[in-house]
Protein backbone atom coordinates (compact mmCIF):
# COMPACT_ATOMS: atom_id res chain seq x y z
CA UNK A 334 0.00 0.00 0.00
CA UNK A 335 1.14 3.50 -0.75
CA UNK A 336 1.97 5.78 2.16
CA UNK A 337 -0.38 8.77 2.24
CA UNK A 338 1.94 11.68 2.99
CA UNK A 339 -0.93 13.73 4.46
CA UNK A 340 -0.76 11.28 7.37
CA UNK A 341 2.76 12.38 8.34
CA UNK A 342 3.91 15.38 10.35
CA UNK A 343 7.51 16.66 10.06
CA UNK A 344 8.90 13.92 12.29
CA UNK A 345 6.95 11.24 10.43
CA UNK A 346 8.14 12.51 7.05
CA UNK A 347 11.70 12.61 8.37
CA UNK A 348 11.44 8.92 9.29
CA UNK A 349 9.82 8.16 5.94
CA UNK A 350 12.79 9.59 4.03
CA UNK A 351 15.34 8.14 6.38
CA UNK A 352 13.90 4.67 5.83
CA UNK A 353 14.35 5.23 2.08
CA UNK A 354 17.90 6.52 2.47
CA UNK A 355 17.03 10.02 1.37
CA UNK A 356 18.31 13.26 2.91
CA UNK A 357 16.31 14.51 5.91
CA UNK A 358 15.75 17.97 4.31
CA UNK A 359 13.45 16.27 1.79
CA UNK A 360 10.86 16.29 4.57
CA UNK A 361 10.86 20.09 4.60
CA UNK A 362 10.59 20.28 0.81
CA UNK A 363 7.65 17.90 0.81
CA UNK A 364 5.88 19.81 3.60
CA UNK A 365 6.14 22.98 1.49
CA UNK A 366 4.82 21.33 -1.64
CA UNK A 367 1.99 19.51 0.06
CA UNK A 368 0.72 21.98 2.63
CA UNK A 369 1.81 25.42 1.42
CA UNK A 370 1.35 24.91 -2.31
CA UNK A 371 -1.40 22.34 -2.10
CA UNK A 372 0.35 20.10 -4.62
CA UNK A 373 -0.69 16.47 -4.87
CA UNK A 374 1.26 15.44 -7.98
CA UNK A 375 4.89 14.45 -7.40
CA UNK A 376 5.67 15.07 -11.08
CA UNK A 377 5.15 18.80 -10.53
CA UNK A 378 7.52 19.07 -7.57
CA UNK A 379 10.18 20.79 -9.64
CA UNK A 380 12.97 21.04 -7.08
CA UNK A 381 13.07 17.28 -6.52
CA UNK A 382 15.34 15.20 -8.75
CA UNK A 383 13.38 13.22 -11.29
CA UNK A 384 14.40 9.79 -9.91
CA UNK A 385 13.06 10.83 -6.50
CA UNK A 386 9.80 12.03 -8.01
CA UNK A 387 9.41 8.69 -9.76
CA UNK A 388 10.27 6.80 -6.61
CA UNK A 389 7.69 8.77 -4.60
CA UNK A 390 4.99 8.18 -7.19
CA UNK A 391 5.53 4.45 -6.71
CA UNK A 392 5.46 4.29 -2.92
CA UNK A 393 3.49 7.33 -1.79
CA UNK A 394 0.41 9.42 -2.48
CA UNK A 395 -1.20 12.66 -1.29
CA UNK A 396 -4.86 11.96 -0.74
CA UNK A 397 -7.46 14.03 1.10
CA UNK A 398 -11.08 12.93 1.69
CA UNK A 399 -13.31 13.15 -1.37
CA UNK A 400 -15.74 16.08 -1.50
CA UNK A 401 -19.28 14.84 -2.06
CA UNK A 402 -21.17 17.99 -1.06
CA UNK A 403 -20.40 21.72 -1.15
CA UNK A 404 -22.95 24.27 0.11
CA UNK A 405 -22.65 27.99 0.65
CA UNK A 406 -24.90 30.01 2.96
CA UNK A 407 -25.98 33.60 2.33
CA UNK A 408 -23.54 34.84 4.96
CA UNK A 409 -20.58 33.27 3.15
CA UNK A 410 -20.34 30.23 5.41
CA UNK A 411 -19.35 27.21 3.40
CA UNK A 412 -19.88 23.56 4.30
CA UNK A 413 -18.22 20.56 2.72
CA UNK A 414 -19.40 17.00 3.05
CA UNK A 415 -16.38 14.72 2.85
CA UNK A 416 -16.53 11.04 2.19
CA UNK A 417 -13.97 9.20 4.29
CA UNK A 418 -14.90 5.62 3.42
CA UNK A 419 -17.70 3.52 2.01
CA UNK A 420 -20.16 4.27 4.80
CA UNK A 421 -18.97 7.46 6.49
CA UNK A 422 -18.88 11.12 5.59
CA UNK A 423 -17.95 14.05 7.82
CA UNK A 424 -18.34 17.79 7.55
CA UNK A 425 -16.00 20.76 7.60
CA UNK A 426 -17.24 24.36 7.77
CA UNK A 427 -15.50 27.57 6.73
CA UNK A 428 -16.65 30.78 8.45
CA UNK A 429 -15.34 33.97 6.82
CA UNK A 430 -15.14 37.16 8.84
CA UNK A 431 -13.58 40.49 7.86
CA UNK A 432 -10.40 39.93 9.87
CA UNK A 433 -10.07 36.16 9.76
CA UNK A 434 -11.20 32.94 8.19
CA UNK A 435 -12.03 30.10 10.56
CA UNK A 436 -12.22 26.47 9.56
CA UNK A 437 -14.24 24.16 11.79
CA UNK A 438 -12.74 20.67 11.54
CA UNK A 439 -14.15 17.24 12.42
CA UNK A 440 -12.11 14.66 14.31
CA UNK A 441 -14.37 11.58 14.32
CA UNK A 442 -17.14 10.02 12.24
CA UNK A 443 -19.92 10.22 14.82
CA UNK A 444 -19.23 10.61 18.53
CA UNK A 445 -19.48 8.38 21.62
CA UNK A 446 -20.33 11.13 24.05
CA UNK A 447 -23.99 11.59 23.13
CA UNK A 448 -24.54 15.08 24.52
CA UNK A 449 -28.27 15.64 24.82
CA UNK A 450 -28.45 18.64 22.47
CA UNK A 451 -25.96 17.62 19.74
CA UNK A 452 -27.01 16.03 16.48
CA UNK A 453 -23.64 14.35 15.89
CA UNK A 454 -24.08 12.30 19.05
CA UNK A 455 -27.48 11.07 17.92
CA UNK A 456 -25.83 9.00 15.21
CA UNK A 457 -23.56 7.12 17.52
CA UNK A 458 -19.88 6.58 16.96
CA UNK A 459 -18.34 4.94 13.96
CA UNK A 460 -14.63 5.58 13.95
CA UNK A 461 -11.72 7.90 14.53
CA UNK A 462 -10.53 9.95 11.60
CA UNK A 463 -6.90 9.44 10.61
CA UNK A 464 -4.40 12.31 10.51
CA UNK A 465 -4.78 12.63 6.73
CA UNK A 466 -8.55 12.90 7.07
CA UNK A 467 -8.22 15.60 9.74
CA UNK A 468 -5.49 17.75 8.22
CA UNK A 469 -6.94 16.94 4.80
CA UNK A 470 -9.91 19.17 5.67
CA UNK A 471 -7.55 22.14 6.01
CA UNK A 472 -5.58 21.11 2.93
CA UNK A 473 -8.80 21.01 0.88
CA UNK A 474 -10.19 24.27 2.25
CA UNK A 475 -7.02 26.17 1.37
CA UNK A 476 -7.12 24.74 -2.14
CA UNK A 477 -10.79 25.48 -2.70
CA UNK A 478 -11.06 28.95 -1.21
CA UNK A 479 -10.07 32.13 -2.94
CA UNK A 480 -7.15 34.24 -1.85
CA UNK A 481 -3.85 33.65 -0.19
CA UNK A 482 -3.95 31.60 3.02
CA UNK A 483 -7.70 31.92 3.44
CA UNK A 484 -7.79 29.86 6.64
CA UNK A 485 -6.24 31.85 9.47
CA UNK A 486 -7.82 29.97 12.38
CA UNK A 487 -8.75 26.37 13.02
CA UNK A 488 -11.26 25.18 15.60
CA UNK A 489 -11.63 21.47 16.32
CA UNK A 490 -15.35 21.95 16.84
CA UNK A 491 -16.78 19.82 14.10
CA UNK A 492 -17.99 16.27 14.52
CA UNK A 493 -16.45 14.14 17.24
CA UNK A 494 -14.46 14.52 20.44
CA UNK A 495 -10.88 15.45 19.51
CA UNK A 496 -9.48 14.40 22.87
CA UNK A 497 -10.65 10.83 22.32
CA UNK A 498 -8.59 10.66 19.12
CA UNK A 499 -5.31 12.26 20.11
CA UNK A 500 -3.09 9.73 18.34
CA UNK A 501 -4.36 11.17 15.08
CA UNK A 502 -5.27 14.70 16.21
CA UNK A 503 -1.82 15.56 17.60
CA UNK A 504 0.12 14.99 14.32
CA UNK A 505 -2.60 17.00 12.52
CA UNK A 506 -2.21 19.85 15.05
CA UNK A 507 1.58 19.72 14.63
CA UNK A 508 1.15 20.22 10.89
CA UNK A 509 -1.19 23.17 11.47
CA UNK A 510 1.47 24.76 13.68
CA UNK A 511 4.53 23.82 11.60
CA UNK A 512 6.12 26.82 9.84
CA UNK A 513 6.95 24.54 6.92
CA UNK A 514 3.28 23.56 6.62
CA UNK A 515 0.43 25.90 7.72
CA UNK A 516 2.36 27.96 10.26
CA UNK A 517 -0.63 28.88 12.42
CA UNK A 518 0.12 30.20 15.88
CA UNK A 519 -0.95 28.08 18.86
CA UNK A 520 -3.43 30.77 19.78
CA UNK A 521 -5.19 30.42 16.45
CA UNK A 522 -5.73 26.69 16.78
CA UNK A 523 -8.42 25.72 19.27
CA UNK A 524 -9.33 22.27 20.50
CA UNK A 525 -12.80 21.98 21.99
CA UNK A 526 -13.62 19.21 24.45
CA UNK A 527 -16.67 18.01 26.32
CA UNK A 528 -14.29 17.48 29.24
CA UNK A 529 -12.15 14.39 28.75
CA UNK A 530 -9.61 14.94 31.51
CA UNK A 531 -6.85 12.48 30.50
CA UNK A 532 -6.92 14.01 27.01
CA UNK A 533 -6.59 17.52 28.42
CA UNK A 534 -3.48 16.47 30.31
CA UNK A 535 -1.97 14.75 27.30
CA UNK A 536 -2.65 17.70 24.98
CA UNK A 537 -1.05 20.01 27.52
CA UNK A 538 2.10 17.91 27.62
CA UNK A 539 2.39 17.08 23.93
CA UNK A 540 0.90 19.94 21.94
CA UNK A 541 -0.67 22.78 23.92
CA UNK A 542 -3.00 24.92 21.81
CA UNK A 543 -5.95 27.12 22.78
CA UNK A 544 -8.57 25.13 24.70
CA UNK A 545 -12.33 25.45 24.78
CA UNK A 546 -14.42 23.47 27.25
CA UNK A 547 -18.05 22.68 26.53
CA UNK A 548 -19.43 23.47 29.97
CA UNK A 549 -23.16 23.97 29.32
CA UNK A 550 -24.26 23.60 32.95
CA UNK A 551 -23.31 25.20 36.28
CA UNK A 552 -23.55 22.02 38.41
CA UNK A 553 -22.99 18.29 38.18
CA UNK A 554 -26.67 17.36 38.42
CA UNK A 555 -27.57 19.19 35.22
CA UNK A 556 -24.26 18.55 33.47
CA UNK A 557 -24.62 14.80 34.06
CA UNK A 558 -27.80 15.03 31.98
CA UNK A 559 -26.62 17.35 29.21
CA UNK A 560 -23.02 16.14 28.82
CA UNK A 561 -23.05 12.52 30.05
CA UNK A 562 -19.24 12.25 30.16
CA UNK A 563 -19.55 14.49 33.23
CA UNK A 564 -20.52 11.39 35.23
CA UNK A 565 -17.01 10.15 34.67
CA UNK A 566 -15.22 13.51 34.90
CA UNK A 567 -17.22 15.78 37.22
CA UNK A 568 -16.89 19.55 37.47
CA UNK A 569 -14.49 19.77 40.39
CA UNK A 570 -11.96 17.54 38.67
CA UNK A 571 -12.57 19.25 35.35
CA UNK A 572 -11.79 22.67 36.76
CA UNK A 573 -8.59 21.31 38.31
CA UNK A 574 -7.65 19.91 34.87
CA UNK A 575 -8.31 23.35 33.33
CA UNK A 576 -5.91 24.91 35.80
CA UNK A 577 -3.26 22.32 34.99
CA UNK A 578 -3.80 23.04 31.30
CA UNK A 579 -3.36 26.76 31.82
CA UNK A 580 0.18 26.21 33.12
CA UNK A 581 1.24 25.41 29.54
CA UNK A 582 -1.51 26.96 27.41
CA UNK A 583 -0.71 29.58 24.77
CA UNK A 584 -3.51 31.77 26.13
CA UNK A 585 -4.04 32.65 29.78
CA UNK A 586 -7.70 31.65 29.79
CA UNK A 587 -9.92 28.72 28.85
CA UNK A 588 -12.95 29.43 26.69
CA UNK A 589 -16.07 28.07 28.38
CA UNK A 590 -18.76 27.25 25.85
CA UNK A 591 -22.33 27.35 27.06
CA UNK A 592 -25.19 26.40 24.79
CA UNK A 593 -28.34 28.39 25.61
CA UNK A 594 -31.28 26.01 26.02
CA UNK A 595 -34.62 27.57 26.84
CA UNK A 596 -35.89 26.62 30.28
CA UNK A 597 -33.06 24.15 30.82
CA UNK A 598 -29.86 26.03 31.68
CA UNK A 599 -30.68 29.69 31.04
CA UNK A 600 -32.23 30.96 34.31
CA UNK A 601 -30.85 33.89 36.33
CA UNK A 602 -30.11 31.57 39.25
CA UNK A 603 -28.08 29.34 36.94
CA UNK A 604 -26.10 32.34 35.72
CA UNK A 605 -25.28 33.19 39.32
CA UNK A 606 -24.27 29.60 40.01
CA UNK A 607 -22.05 29.79 36.94
CA UNK A 608 -20.28 32.85 38.34
CA UNK A 609 -19.16 30.74 41.30
CA UNK A 610 -17.83 28.06 38.94
CA UNK A 611 -16.01 30.62 36.81
CA UNK A 612 -14.23 32.02 39.86
CA UNK A 613 -12.22 28.79 40.02
CA UNK A 614 -10.44 29.15 36.67
CA UNK A 615 -9.27 31.96 34.35
CA UNK A 616 -11.86 31.84 31.61
CA UNK A 617 -13.96 33.65 29.03
CA UNK A 618 -17.51 32.69 28.24
CA UNK A 619 -18.86 31.97 24.82
CA UNK A 620 -22.64 31.68 24.87
CA UNK A 621 -23.94 29.62 21.95
CA UNK A 622 -27.60 30.05 21.02
CA UNK A 623 -28.87 26.47 20.61
CA UNK A 624 -29.10 25.41 16.98
CA UNK A 625 -32.11 23.21 16.46
CA UNK A 626 -32.21 19.96 14.51
CA UNK A 627 -35.08 17.55 13.97
CA UNK A 628 -36.36 15.84 17.15
CA UNK A 629 -33.81 17.53 19.40
CA UNK A 630 -36.44 18.21 22.06
CA UNK A 631 -34.81 21.57 22.89
CA UNK A 632 -35.51 25.19 22.04
CA UNK A 633 -33.14 28.13 21.70
CA UNK A 634 -33.29 30.71 24.49
CA UNK A 635 -34.71 34.04 23.35
CA UNK A 636 -32.28 36.87 22.51
CA UNK A 637 -33.60 38.78 25.51
CA UNK A 638 -32.93 35.81 27.83
CA UNK A 639 -29.42 35.39 26.44
CA UNK A 640 -28.75 39.12 26.87
CA UNK A 641 -29.90 39.00 30.50
CA UNK A 642 -27.89 35.83 31.22
CA UNK A 643 -24.78 37.44 29.72
CA UNK A 644 -25.38 40.57 31.77
CA UNK A 645 -25.32 38.63 35.06
CA UNK A 646 -21.99 37.10 34.12
CA UNK A 647 -20.60 40.45 32.97
CA UNK A 648 -21.70 42.25 36.12
CA UNK A 649 -19.64 39.70 38.04
CA UNK A 650 -16.61 40.80 36.02
CA UNK A 651 -16.54 37.94 33.52
CA UNK A 652 -15.82 38.34 29.82
CA UNK A 653 -18.72 37.10 27.73
CA UNK A 654 -19.31 36.88 24.01
CA UNK A 655 -22.39 35.51 22.37
CA UNK A 656 -21.68 33.45 19.28
CA UNK A 657 -23.21 34.84 16.15
CA UNK A 658 -25.41 32.34 14.42
CA UNK A 659 -23.67 31.45 11.20
CA UNK A 660 -24.50 28.95 8.55
CA UNK A 661 -27.70 27.67 10.09
CA UNK A 662 -29.50 27.95 6.77
CA UNK A 663 -27.33 25.07 5.54
CA UNK A 664 -27.26 23.11 8.81
CA UNK A 665 -23.64 24.12 9.29
CA UNK A 666 -24.03 25.68 12.73
CA UNK A 667 -22.65 24.18 15.96
CA UNK A 668 -24.24 20.87 16.79
CA UNK A 669 -25.91 20.52 13.41
CA UNK A 670 -23.10 18.64 11.72
CA UNK A 671 -24.40 15.21 11.03
CA UNK A 672 -22.32 14.21 8.06
CA UNK A 673 -23.60 10.97 6.83
CA UNK A 674 -22.56 8.37 9.31
CA UNK A 675 -24.03 4.92 9.26
CA UNK A 676 -26.25 4.92 12.36
CA UNK A 677 -25.73 1.60 14.05
CA UNK A 678 -27.03 2.59 17.45
CA UNK A 679 -30.54 3.81 16.70
CA UNK A 680 -29.84 6.66 19.09
CA UNK A 681 -31.66 9.02 16.79
CA UNK A 682 -34.84 7.14 17.56
CA UNK A 683 -34.55 7.98 21.25
CA UNK A 684 -36.16 11.23 22.30
CA UNK A 685 -35.21 12.96 25.50
CA UNK A 686 -38.20 14.67 27.06
CA UNK A 687 -37.35 18.13 28.34
CA UNK A 688 -38.37 17.56 31.92
CA UNK A 689 -35.84 14.77 32.27
CA UNK A 690 -32.95 17.12 31.75
CA UNK A 691 -34.19 19.95 33.94
CA UNK A 692 -32.15 20.40 37.08
Ligand code: SAH
Nearest residue numbers: 451490494525526527547590623624667668
Ligand atom coordinates in the same frame (compact mmCIF):
# COMPACT_ATOMS: atom_id res chain seq x y z
N1 SAH B 1 -16.76 17.27 21.21
C1 SAH B 1 -16.22 18.61 21.29
C2 SAH B 1 -16.24 19.39 19.98
C3 SAH B 1 -17.49 19.36 19.13
S1 SAH B 1 -18.88 20.39 19.41
C4 SAH B 1 -16.95 19.37 22.36
O1 SAH B 1 -17.91 18.85 22.91
O2 SAH B 1 -16.53 20.47 22.69
C5 SAH B 1 -18.54 22.07 19.29
C6 SAH B 1 -19.46 22.89 20.20
O3 SAH B 1 -20.83 22.98 19.74
C7 SAH B 1 -19.54 22.30 21.60
O4 SAH B 1 -19.45 23.30 22.56
C8 SAH B 1 -20.92 21.69 21.57
O5 SAH B 1 -21.38 21.45 22.86
C9 SAH B 1 -21.70 22.71 20.80
N2 SAH B 1 -23.00 22.21 20.34
C10 SAH B 1 -23.36 20.93 20.11
N3 SAH B 1 -24.62 20.86 19.68
C11 SAH B 1 -25.08 22.12 19.61
C12 SAH B 1 -26.32 22.70 19.18
N4 SAH B 1 -27.32 21.95 18.74
N5 SAH B 1 -26.45 24.04 19.21
C13 SAH B 1 -25.40 24.81 19.61
N6 SAH B 1 -24.22 24.32 20.01
C14 SAH B 1 -24.05 23.00 20.02
